[in-house]
Ligand SMILES: Nc1nc2c(ncn2[C@@H]2O[C@H](COP(=O)(O)OP(=O)(O)O)[C@@H](O)[C@H]2O)c(=O)[nH]1
Protein backbone atom coordinates (compact mmCIF):
# COMPACT_ATOMS: atom_id res chain seq x y z
CA UNK A 558 0.00 0.00 0.00
CA UNK A 559 1.34 3.38 -1.00
CA UNK A 560 0.25 6.37 1.07
CA UNK A 561 1.11 9.94 0.16
CA UNK A 562 -1.36 11.92 2.23
CA UNK A 563 -2.57 11.57 5.82
CA UNK A 564 -4.09 13.75 8.50
CA UNK A 565 -3.40 13.19 12.14
CA UNK A 566 -3.04 14.84 15.52
CA UNK A 567 0.23 15.36 17.32
CA UNK A 568 0.13 15.95 21.04
CA UNK A 569 3.12 16.84 23.14
CA UNK A 570 3.32 15.56 26.72
CA UNK A 571 1.82 17.39 29.67
CA UNK A 572 4.14 18.70 32.36
CA UNK A 573 4.14 16.76 35.64
CA UNK A 574 2.42 18.40 38.61
CA UNK A 575 4.56 19.97 41.28
CA UNK A 576 4.31 18.37 44.71
CA UNK A 577 2.72 20.22 47.68
CA UNK A 578 4.37 17.92 50.21
CA UNK A 579 5.22 19.21 53.69
CA UNK A 580 8.03 17.54 55.55
CA UNK A 581 6.94 15.15 58.27
CA UNK A 582 9.28 12.86 60.20
CA UNK A 583 10.38 11.97 63.72
CA UNK A 584 12.01 15.37 64.17
CA UNK A 585 9.15 17.52 63.02
CA UNK A 586 5.39 17.23 62.94
CA UNK A 587 4.88 20.34 60.80
CA UNK A 588 7.96 20.89 58.79
CA UNK A 589 8.60 23.11 55.81
CA UNK A 590 7.75 22.38 52.19
CA UNK A 591 9.62 19.54 50.55
CA UNK A 592 7.62 18.99 47.34
CA UNK A 593 9.69 18.86 44.17
CA UNK A 594 8.89 20.21 40.71
CA UNK A 595 7.16 18.23 38.07
CA UNK A 596 9.14 17.21 34.96
CA UNK A 597 8.52 18.71 31.53
CA UNK A 598 6.36 16.86 29.06
CA UNK A 599 8.02 15.45 25.96
CA UNK A 600 8.11 17.59 22.81
CA UNK A 601 7.53 16.25 19.33
CA UNK A 602 10.10 16.83 16.59
CA UNK A 603 9.90 16.00 12.89
CA UNK A 604 12.99 15.02 10.95
CA UNK A 605 13.62 13.98 7.36
CA UNK A 606 14.90 10.52 6.58
CA UNK A 607 16.19 9.21 3.30
CA UNK A 608 15.08 5.70 4.19
CA UNK A 609 11.38 6.42 4.08
CA UNK A 610 9.51 6.46 0.79
CA UNK A 611 5.92 7.03 1.79
CA UNK A 612 3.61 7.76 4.68
CA UNK A 613 2.10 4.31 5.12
CA UNK A 614 3.13 4.03 8.76
CA UNK A 615 0.83 6.93 9.58
CA UNK A 616 -2.14 5.63 7.66
CA UNK A 617 -3.91 4.10 10.63
CA UNK A 618 -2.31 6.29 13.25
CA UNK A 619 -4.73 8.98 14.23
CA UNK A 620 -2.62 10.49 16.95
CA UNK A 621 1.03 10.74 17.87
CA UNK A 622 1.59 11.52 21.53
CA UNK A 623 4.71 12.23 23.52
CA UNK A 624 4.93 11.12 27.15
CA UNK A 625 3.95 13.30 30.11
CA UNK A 626 6.50 14.60 32.60
CA UNK A 627 6.58 12.82 35.97
CA UNK A 628 5.11 14.42 39.04
CA UNK A 629 7.29 16.03 41.65
CA UNK A 630 7.43 14.19 45.00
CA UNK A 631 8.27 14.64 48.65
CA UNK A 632 11.90 14.84 49.75
CA UNK A 633 12.36 17.60 47.15
CA UNK A 634 12.35 15.05 44.39
CA UNK A 635 11.88 16.58 40.97
CA UNK A 636 9.85 14.58 38.51
CA UNK A 637 11.72 13.31 35.47
CA UNK A 638 11.38 15.20 32.18
CA UNK A 639 9.73 13.00 29.60
CA UNK A 640 11.87 12.07 26.59
CA UNK A 641 11.17 14.05 23.44
CA UNK A 642 9.73 12.14 20.56
CA UNK A 643 11.33 12.32 17.12
CA UNK A 644 9.14 11.31 14.22
CA UNK A 645 10.89 10.57 10.94
CA UNK A 646 9.28 11.58 7.66
CA UNK A 647 10.32 11.02 4.06
CA UNK A 648 12.34 13.88 2.61
CA UNK A 649 9.99 16.08 0.64
CA UNK A 650 7.10 15.81 3.08
CA UNK A 651 4.96 18.89 3.45
CA UNK A 652 3.33 19.44 6.83
CA UNK A 653 0.29 21.70 7.05
CA UNK A 654 -0.96 22.85 10.44
CA UNK A 655 -4.68 22.60 9.83
CA UNK A 656 -5.58 25.22 12.42
CA UNK A 657 -3.18 27.97 11.36
CA UNK A 658 -2.69 26.73 7.76
CA UNK A 659 0.99 27.27 8.20
CA UNK A 660 3.09 25.05 5.94
CA UNK A 661 6.44 23.41 6.71
CA UNK A 662 8.62 21.45 4.30
CA UNK A 663 10.87 18.62 5.41
CA UNK A 664 13.94 19.01 3.21
CA UNK A 665 16.74 17.63 5.40
CA UNK A 666 17.35 15.79 8.63
CA UNK A 667 17.42 18.86 10.88
CA UNK A 668 14.99 18.38 13.77
CA UNK A 669 11.92 20.60 13.53
CA UNK A 670 10.27 21.31 16.89
CA UNK A 671 6.61 20.91 16.12
CA UNK A 672 4.71 20.49 19.37
CA UNK A 673 6.28 21.74 22.57
CA UNK A 674 5.90 19.70 25.74
CA UNK A 675 4.18 21.37 28.71
CA UNK A 676 6.36 22.76 31.48
CA UNK A 677 6.36 20.86 34.76
CA UNK A 678 4.55 22.55 37.65
CA UNK A 679 6.63 23.99 40.44
CA UNK A 680 6.60 22.15 43.77
CA UNK A 681 5.91 23.98 46.99
CA UNK A 682 9.62 24.40 47.77
CA UNK A 683 9.55 27.11 45.12
CA UNK A 684 6.77 29.01 46.88
CA UNK A 685 8.32 29.33 50.33
CA UNK A 686 8.63 32.97 51.35
CA UNK A 687 9.47 34.81 54.57
CA UNK A 688 5.78 35.27 55.25
CA UNK A 689 4.66 31.84 54.12
CA UNK A 690 7.10 29.27 55.42
CA UNK A 691 4.91 26.26 54.69
CA UNK A 692 2.88 26.73 51.49
CA UNK A 693 0.73 23.66 51.04
CA UNK A 694 0.13 24.25 47.36
CA UNK A 695 1.99 23.56 44.15
CA UNK A 696 1.49 24.20 40.45
CA UNK A 697 -0.09 21.83 38.01
CA UNK A 698 1.97 20.92 34.99
CA UNK A 699 1.06 22.75 31.80
CA UNK A 700 -0.58 20.95 28.92
CA UNK A 701 1.52 20.04 25.87
CA UNK A 702 0.82 21.62 22.48
CA UNK A 703 -1.66 19.74 20.36
CA UNK A 704 -1.91 20.23 16.60
CA UNK A 705 -3.98 18.76 13.86
CA UNK A 706 -1.86 18.32 10.78
CA UNK A 707 -1.84 17.07 7.24
CA UNK A 708 1.23 15.28 5.87
CA UNK A 709 1.72 15.18 2.11
CA UNK A 710 4.50 13.81 0.00
CA UNK A 711 5.72 16.40 -2.50
CA UNK A 712 8.20 14.16 -4.28
CA UNK A 713 7.81 10.43 -4.35
CA UNK A 714 10.73 9.62 -6.63
CA UNK A 715 13.37 11.17 -8.87
CA UNK A 716 12.30 9.13 -11.85
CA UNK A 717 8.76 8.18 -12.78
CA UNK A 718 8.13 5.33 -15.20
CA UNK A 719 4.97 6.23 -17.02
CA UNK A 720 3.03 4.97 -20.01
CA UNK A 721 -0.03 2.99 -20.93
CA UNK A 722 -0.79 -0.32 -19.25
CA UNK A 723 1.37 -3.21 -20.49
CA UNK A 724 4.22 -0.91 -21.57
CA UNK A 725 6.61 -2.89 -19.38
CA UNK A 726 6.97 -0.36 -16.55
CA UNK A 727 6.71 -2.79 -13.66
CA UNK A 728 9.10 -5.24 -15.30
CA UNK A 729 11.57 -2.44 -15.79
CA UNK A 730 11.33 -1.29 -12.21
CA UNK A 731 12.13 -4.78 -11.02
CA UNK A 732 15.27 -5.05 -13.16
CA UNK A 733 16.45 -1.49 -12.59
CA UNK A 734 15.96 -1.77 -8.83
CA UNK A 735 15.30 -4.61 -6.45
CA UNK A 736 11.64 -3.79 -6.08
CA UNK A 737 9.15 -6.59 -6.63
CA UNK A 738 6.12 -5.07 -8.29
CA UNK A 739 3.31 -7.17 -9.71
CA UNK A 740 3.90 -7.91 -13.36
CA UNK A 741 1.27 -9.17 -15.71
CA UNK A 742 0.32 -9.32 -19.30
CA UNK A 743 -2.91 -7.50 -18.70
CA UNK A 744 -3.80 -3.91 -17.87
CA UNK A 745 -4.04 -2.51 -14.35
CA UNK A 746 -1.80 -4.99 -12.60
CA UNK A 747 -0.44 -2.01 -10.77
CA UNK A 748 -2.89 0.12 -8.84
CA UNK A 749 -0.50 2.27 -6.90
CA UNK A 750 3.04 3.40 -7.48
CA UNK A 751 5.77 0.96 -6.60
CA UNK A 752 9.02 2.54 -5.62
CA UNK A 753 12.45 0.97 -5.82
CA UNK A 754 15.96 2.26 -5.36
CA UNK A 755 18.50 2.23 -8.13
CA UNK A 756 21.49 2.91 -5.94
CA UNK A 757 20.47 6.15 -4.26
CA UNK A 758 17.95 7.11 -6.94
CA UNK A 759 14.32 6.35 -6.16
CA UNK A 760 12.32 5.20 -9.17
CA UNK A 761 8.54 4.95 -9.21
CA UNK A 762 6.51 2.68 -11.42
CA UNK A 763 3.36 4.68 -11.90
CA UNK A 764 0.26 2.72 -12.82
CA UNK A 765 -1.00 2.68 -16.36
CA UNK A 766 -2.74 5.72 -17.64
CA UNK A 767 -5.84 5.29 -19.67
CA UNK A 768 -7.84 7.71 -21.68
CA UNK A 769 -10.13 9.72 -19.46
CA UNK A 770 -8.03 9.47 -16.31
CA UNK A 771 -7.98 13.26 -16.10
CA UNK A 772 -11.79 13.26 -15.86
CA UNK A 773 -11.66 10.65 -13.14
CA UNK A 774 -12.59 7.84 -15.52
CA UNK A 775 -10.97 4.46 -15.31
CA UNK A 776 -8.57 4.34 -12.43
CA UNK A 777 -8.93 8.04 -11.88
CA UNK A 778 -6.65 10.99 -11.64
CA UNK A 779 -4.61 9.61 -8.75
CA UNK A 780 -1.93 8.51 -11.20
CA UNK A 781 -1.63 11.95 -12.64
CA UNK A 782 -1.18 13.26 -9.15
CA UNK A 783 1.63 10.78 -8.56
CA UNK A 784 3.29 11.88 -11.80
CA UNK A 785 3.36 15.44 -10.53
CA UNK A 786 5.51 14.17 -7.70
CA UNK A 787 8.44 12.89 -9.74
CA UNK A 788 11.26 14.91 -11.25
CA UNK A 789 11.99 13.18 -14.54
CA UNK A 790 9.59 11.10 -16.58
CA UNK A 791 10.56 8.03 -18.52
CA UNK A 792 7.71 7.54 -20.93
CA UNK A 793 7.60 3.81 -21.73
CA UNK A 794 6.09 2.76 -25.02
CA UNK A 795 6.00 -0.77 -26.31
CA UNK A 796 5.96 -1.34 -30.03
CA UNK A 797 4.17 -4.67 -30.40
CA UNK A 798 0.69 -3.39 -30.88
CA UNK A 799 -0.91 -0.14 -31.88
CA UNK A 800 0.73 3.03 -33.10
CA UNK A 801 3.49 4.28 -30.81
CA UNK A 802 2.91 7.93 -31.65
CA UNK A 803 -0.78 7.62 -30.85
CA UNK A 804 -0.05 5.92 -27.56
CA UNK A 805 2.34 8.68 -26.70
CA UNK A 806 -0.27 11.31 -27.54
CA UNK A 807 -2.92 9.56 -25.45
CA UNK A 808 -0.80 9.98 -22.36
CA UNK A 809 0.20 13.54 -23.23
CA UNK A 810 -3.46 14.44 -23.77
CA UNK A 811 -4.23 13.25 -20.25
CA UNK A 812 -1.46 15.49 -18.95
CA UNK A 813 -2.86 18.40 -20.84
CA UNK A 814 -6.33 18.10 -19.41
CA UNK A 815 -5.13 17.41 -15.87
CA UNK A 816 -2.29 19.84 -15.43
CA UNK A 817 -0.46 21.51 -18.30
CA UNK A 818 2.68 21.78 -16.19
CA UNK A 819 3.10 18.04 -16.53
CA UNK A 820 3.87 18.64 -20.21
CA UNK A 821 6.85 20.73 -19.18
CA UNK A 822 8.41 18.05 -17.02
CA UNK A 823 11.68 16.66 -18.38
CA UNK A 824 10.77 13.53 -20.26
CA UNK A 825 12.61 10.88 -22.19
CA UNK A 826 10.98 8.29 -24.38
CA UNK A 827 11.83 4.65 -23.77
CA UNK A 828 10.88 2.17 -26.45
CA UNK A 829 10.42 -1.15 -24.62
CA UNK A 830 10.26 -4.84 -25.53
CA UNK A 831 12.32 -4.30 -28.65
CA UNK A 832 13.05 -8.04 -28.78
CA UNK A 833 9.49 -8.49 -29.97
CA UNK A 834 9.67 -6.27 -33.06
CA UNK A 835 12.06 -5.89 -35.96
CA UNK A 836 14.80 -3.34 -35.92
CA UNK A 837 13.19 -1.35 -38.71
CA UNK A 838 10.14 -0.62 -36.56
CA UNK A 839 12.38 0.42 -33.70
CA UNK A 840 14.46 2.78 -35.82
CA UNK A 841 11.43 4.29 -37.53
CA UNK A 842 9.77 5.13 -34.20
CA UNK A 843 13.00 6.32 -32.69
CA UNK A 844 13.34 8.84 -35.54
CA UNK A 845 9.75 10.01 -35.16
CA UNK A 846 10.21 10.77 -31.49
CA UNK A 847 13.57 12.37 -32.06
CA UNK A 848 11.90 14.68 -34.55
CA UNK A 849 9.70 15.80 -31.67
CA UNK A 850 12.90 16.77 -29.88
CA UNK A 851 12.77 13.87 -27.48
CA UNK A 852 15.69 11.88 -26.20
CA UNK A 853 14.91 8.27 -27.10
CA UNK A 854 16.28 5.13 -25.47
CA UNK A 855 15.44 1.55 -26.24
CA UNK A 856 15.49 -1.58 -24.15
CA UNK A 857 14.54 -5.18 -23.84
CA UNK A 858 14.43 -7.24 -20.70
CA UNK A 859 16.12 -10.01 -22.64
CA UNK A 860 19.12 -7.81 -23.41
CA UNK A 861 21.16 -7.16 -20.28
CA UNK A 862 23.29 -4.59 -22.02
CA UNK A 863 20.27 -2.45 -22.90
CA UNK A 864 19.27 -2.48 -19.23
CA UNK A 865 22.79 -1.59 -18.05
CA UNK A 866 22.93 1.28 -20.57
CA UNK A 867 19.55 2.49 -19.39
CA UNK A 868 20.69 2.45 -15.77
CA UNK A 869 23.69 4.51 -16.71
CA UNK A 870 21.66 7.02 -18.72
CA UNK A 871 19.18 7.45 -15.87
CA UNK A 872 21.91 7.88 -13.27
CA UNK A 873 23.51 10.54 -15.49
CA UNK A 874 20.23 12.38 -15.86
CA UNK A 875 19.78 12.75 -12.10
N1 LIG B 1 9.45 -10.02 -24.51
C1 LIG B 1 9.42 -9.04 -23.60
N2 LIG B 1 8.37 -8.95 -22.75
C2 LIG B 1 8.37 -7.96 -21.84
C3 LIG B 1 9.41 -7.00 -21.77
N3 LIG B 1 9.11 -6.13 -20.79
C4 LIG B 1 7.93 -6.52 -20.27
N4 LIG B 1 7.46 -7.62 -20.89
C5 LIG B 1 6.19 -8.32 -20.61
O1 LIG B 1 5.11 -7.43 -20.86
C6 LIG B 1 4.05 -7.63 -19.95
C7 LIG B 1 3.65 -6.36 -19.27
O2 LIG B 1 4.69 -5.92 -18.46
P1 LIG B 1 4.45 -5.03 -17.14
O3 LIG B 1 5.80 -4.76 -16.61
O4 LIG B 1 3.47 -5.66 -16.22
O5 LIG B 1 3.81 -3.73 -17.79
P2 LIG B 1 3.16 -2.45 -17.07
O6 LIG B 1 1.68 -2.61 -17.18
O7 LIG B 1 3.61 -1.27 -17.88
O8 LIG B 1 3.67 -2.41 -15.67
C8 LIG B 1 4.55 -8.72 -19.00
O9 LIG B 1 4.03 -9.95 -19.39
C9 LIG B 1 6.05 -8.68 -19.15
O10 LIG B 1 6.63 -9.93 -18.89
C10 LIG B 1 10.52 -7.13 -22.71
O11 LIG B 1 11.48 -6.35 -22.73
N5 LIG B 1 10.46 -8.16 -23.58
Ligand SMILES: [Mg+2]
Nearest residue numbers: 726727746747
Ligand atom coordinates in the same frame (compact mmCIF):
# COMPACT_ATOMS: atom_id res chain seq x y z
MG1 LIG C 1 2.51 -2.47 -13.99
